[in-house]
Amino acid sequence: MACENPYLQIDRLMVGDIYTAREVMDNLIVLCDELGSRFAGTPEERKAAEFIAETFKRYGLNDVRLEPYTYAGWSRGAATLEVVEPMPKSLPCISLPYCPAAEVTAELVSVGYGSPAEFEKLGDQMHGRVVMANSASPHHLGRWVHRKEKFERAVLGGASAFIFVSESPGVGPETGSLQNDKPAPIPGISVCYEDGLFLKRLIERNGRVVLRLRTTDVNEPRTSWNVVADLPGSEHPEQMVILGCHYDGHDISQGAVDPASGMVVVMEAARVLAAHARDALKRTVRFIGFGTEEIGLIGSYRYVDAHEDELDNVRFVLNLDAAGGGSRKGLMLHHCSEVEEFFKQAAKEMAAEMPLGHKMHPYSDHYPFFVKGVPCASMGDPDSPPKGRGFGHTAYDTLDKVELAKLREASAVAARVALRVANADDFPARRRQAEEVEQIIATDPDLEGVRVARELAQRRGV
Template identity: 65%
Template structure:
């Protein structure tokens, strides 16, 4: 019996050596320490619980957002990050007021609604028109009928279009068409109205509100059955200056301290919910990545890994834009910005590169070393904190699945995006992938991408189909300034 035990021990030792030889993973020991800690610790869920249950919505400019910022900064310091600090900035703030919507012809009926951020105070009576999915061809087809009316558009995207059409693109097409107001209809049953900003860092030119899928369906049927439907809309929101905060912390590289790998996510949510999945699950992953990298690789990083918690993303990526402006002299040193917005959701934990084909081989090699399922692909969009970096030519990507079909947010941006929707298994998976990738980006001498030229960036902005919403926004800006 003792001889058999001894043979088993020798066999296990031999297998361990064989695994080390066959794995060809230069970071195996650190990987095992980080992943083992992540999967045997509750820290990531504990931190998410504090963000959601103690600070609620963390809406831009509120005391709750500031309290969350302090918690993140304190946690960064507790985990051993250096240069931890607040970066305060001012912006065009917004406070929700009461919004009321009433059908006044051909029947009288109130409809529950909420204002969308940056909605102005207004009182409007006008006819309702539906643009269905609100695809570009819908606005083209109905161009002569939209002027002076209230436009109803679903949050869903046309299955025939091949891309996701963001709320802002639909709103801005509505404004350009000369409408009086915009109604955004949630595509998700039982979730109530879906919030989201109308503009970036400025008051919206016309009011915009949201209604539930069920009420949107009722309004659509009423148009189909009765023809002309007239509505009265009253909004009482306030646009006013406010302050917000970015929080920054570093793990300083030992060989190339000026070169930076940035991991970031915003921590502000919308005022109607905890924003547990979007964005707080991603913020918790940023914090967890900082914890394990600091503990197990803090003395082994060649490049600096910077962790950023951005404020005021939900109303226009303001924190990220302010960061890029304030750190203009450091942009040449950023090797990669990895956006972890909502990374603790249910999607596969892969890498979506923003049209950086030359970087794909690096991440494929990392995937091989890490021995995990990790989809890697190319797709870009302008609606999260990576975009201000992308505009500056900085290499960017986000955690997600480029192969996933375009779709809605689920509970995101509704009152039901609460802590109970987030699974610990997804938080752990996202944290594990983020930490292991950050280690490789910081240490691999071959990972040294440079900024794109202004001309190359402009070509991408002008031609990529998934940046059509950005182009529509630019068109509206020119229209307003003309």
């Protein structure tokens, strides 16, 4: 049924502009083909932050700035993995971010998919062993078990090293950090699907398999930057809606879908809002390129600390991490059901396919805002079942995987949503109290990883 759209004129200008310009893809080419991984600590990371800031300036945004912060840096060193028993053999492998320099020789045990039940079953057998987990999650669990949760359960079980096995054939090893913003207590490496299956067959045939792994990574403090820019509102400039995405990728990859496809969507939304909605905005739209997300959501954690005094005025945060990828462009609301009706109405008046649902994981830049009680959501398909990363976090997350049509669709939704949230006089979201947030963290099945991380931190006295 038709529905009156109070923003029809601005919508037509913004959406028309998005669909008749290639700017969004041109920006993606710079981030991926010119600047590569933009991994934390590389010169390309800094160049990416500068490129995003310069582009925001060119689009006419205000107060464009790089906000620096220090963090626990990590640089990849060479890693080797050898089978010692039952026969000598070398297998290619890579260290995972925050792996320490170490040498471990120990017997191998497999924990399958690394679900809580599988870890429990393995029990004492983990002690002093190399624990190997597949990156997939068992279907019946109904949630995605993140690498960090598997690694931390292995550490809690007394493992001496961790091997992460890709769930997808033909994509090589899958990377991802072992810890957030701190060196890992034991080494962790990744091997490809095929070598993981080889090791599993060795265990099945021989029982005892002994491995030697050597890592040479460097853990040392560094500086990174959040890129922040504003389109100020005319009536209540202190109140704001935030569109954000991280710009750092993993060093083995272009990080084209994750995150660059989302970063260029933030930039494209900034471009068309500045060009066509600047004078109409009642409240501020803030655009953020978060730094160092891939190694622990560090940029967004630093941002919410540095901007603590503004958080009461943040109506809503839309995390666009990887938003220009293949999924539908809906909103996954993170425990803020009070805004569902508002966005249902918005989707109707936008005549857009924008499925709404409730879903959250703690592994991207919305999470530090959630912890502070700030209403937030991520762009994506709320109806898609839990699934693995495919080529994500591998060497194959390259520019060719991203479609211009998807970038446009995501940009149009992001810009139109930001306009509506900025201008609604009675936007129904409310900031959560700390106790309410704690209650959710204690009970939401999708936040199991947070609880495991806390258990480990407690055990290690940090």
